[in-house]
Amino acid sequence: MRAVDLAPGAAVCLVIAAVSTVIGRFVPVIGSALPAVLIGVGIAMVRRPAARLQPGIRWSSTFLLQVAVVLLGAQLSLPVILQVGAESLPVMLGTLAVCLTGAWLIGRALRVEPRLRTLVGVGTGICGASAIAAVSPVIGAASAEIAYAISTIFLFNVLAVVLFPLLGHALHLDPHTFGLLAGTAVNDTSSVVATASVFGAGALGFAVVVKLVRTLMIIPISLGLSVMEARRSGRGIRMTPRRALRLVPWFLIGFVAVALVNSTGVIPPGIRLGLVGVSQFLIATALAGIGLSADLPALRRAGWRPLALGAILWVLVTATSLAIIAVTGGLGQ
Template structure:
C-alpha cells in the first residue's frame, strides 16, 4: 500500500491542486461550481502534455498513475460520499410528490437519447452519458455511470461540457418561465429540481426565483440523484449481455455486476438516516465529496484525447440541446397534468 501510495502521489497532488483552483473559481462564481472549472483546466493542461512529454518524459510518467487513480477510484469514492446528503425520511416525503415527474422526465429523456442518438449517429457511450446526465443529475450521474460503461476520458469531458452549457441556459431561462407561468415557489422548486441537472445550477435557478423555492428544489434534486442506482445497475446488466457472448444472466451474476460504489452510496444514505452522523462531520463529508469530484474531473481532463473531441463534432451537442428541451417541456407538462400548478 505504501508503494502504491508513493506511485500515485505526484498525479494525485496535481489533480488536488487543480481542484483547489477550481473550488476557488466556484466560490467566486457559484453557478459554475467546481466540477466544470476542474475539467476545463485539466483539458487545457492536456493540450500542453505532448510538449511536456518531449522535454520531461520522466515527469509525465510519474504523474500518469495518479491521474488515472484520481479519475477512477476517487471518482467512485466521491459517489459513495454523495449518499451523506440524503436520508430515508426526506427521500420518502419528497419522493412521493416528485416521483411521477422524475420517472416521466427520465423515461422521455432516455428514450429520446436512444432514438435521437441513433438519428444523429452519435457514439453509443457518449449518447448514454449525455442522456443519463440530462435525465438525472449532470456531472454526478456521468461520474457514476462512466466506469460502468467503460467511457473514455474524451467522452466524459464532452458530456460534462454539454450538460454544463444547458445548465447555464436553465439558470437564465427557468426563472423567466416560472414568472411567465405564475408558478408558486413550491411548484417552481419542483420544476427546477426535476429539470435542472447540476446542484449548483439548481441552487442558482431556484435562488434567482425566490428563497422559498430554493430549499425544496435542492431536496428534489438530491432525491433525483437516487435514480443513479437503478440506471447504473441496468447499464451494468446491458454491458454484461453485450460483452458476455449471450451468456444467461442469473441472480448471482447480476449481483456481481452491481458496482461497489453504488452499494456504498446506499449504505452511507442509510447510516445518515439513523442520525449517527452529526451535522459538522456531515458538512465535511459533503464538501469532501464535491472536492473529490473536482479532483476526478481534473484527472479526466488531463487524460482527455483532444483529437477525439474534435472527431465527435456537433452531433452530441445537438443531442444534449434536444434532450434538455424535452426534459423541460415534459416536466412542465407533467406538473400541469398532476395539478401541481398554483
C-alpha cells in the same frame, strides 16, 4: 495501483481544487465546482497531461467523486431519500422513455451506427459514462464506439454545469425543483453534483438522491438490451442475476448507509457540517480530474452526427423534465 503512481496526478487535481475553492470563497455565486472543471478543461486544451499524471487524474475523477457522494449522505435521512425517490419517479421514467425512443428514431434519421446511438441514448438518459460502461459489453460495442459516446456525453456534461444554473435562475426555480431538474436531465453524477453546487447548496442533496435513484435504471435497461442483443445476433454477454447486482454502484450503497446512520441522530451537527465541507472539496478535486481528462481529438474524430444526436437528446430530456415538473405542479413553487 500504488500510491506513488497516483500521487503526481492527484496532486495536480488537489492544487486545482484548492485554487477553485479560493475562487468560490471570493465569488460564492459560482462556487468551487465550476472553476475546477473549467480550469481542468483549459489546461487540457493547451496541453494534454503527461502519461505519468494519468493514473492520479483517473483516480481523482472516479474514486474521490464516489467518496464525495457517499459523504453527501450525511445531509439526508432515509425517509427523505425514499420520499425523493417516489417524487422523482414520474419525471425519471418519462425522461428515460423519451430519451431512448428519441435515440432510436433520431439516431436512425441521422444515420448514426446502432450501437453508438444506443450508447449515446443510455448515456444521456441514465448516467453518462457509467451507463455507457455498463451497457457496452452487453451490446458488444467496439472501443472506438465507447470512446466516441463518452466524449459526446462529456461535452454536454461540461455545458450543463455552465448552462443549467442559468436556466434554473431564469425560470426562478427553487432549490428543490432545480434539484429534481438537474437529477433527471444532467448526464453524469459528477455533472449533476457540479450543476447543483453552482445553483446553490440547497439543491445539492436533493439532486444527488434523484440522480442515484436514476442510476438504478442501469439494471433493467441492461437486462432488456441483453435479451434484445441475444435475439438479434447472439453477440454481447449473457445478463445473469449476479452480473445485474454488480451493476449497482458501491457508492450508492455507501450513500444510503451514511444517510441511514444520519437518520439515527448519532452524527453531531459539527461533524455533519465538516463531512459536507470535505465532500465539497472532493467534488472540486474530482471535477478538476474530469476537466483534465477532456479528449478533444476524440470529439473531432467522432464527427458531427453523434454530437448532433447527443445535443438533440439533451434538449429533449431537459424539455421533458421541465414539462412533467410543470404538469405535476413543481414549477412556480
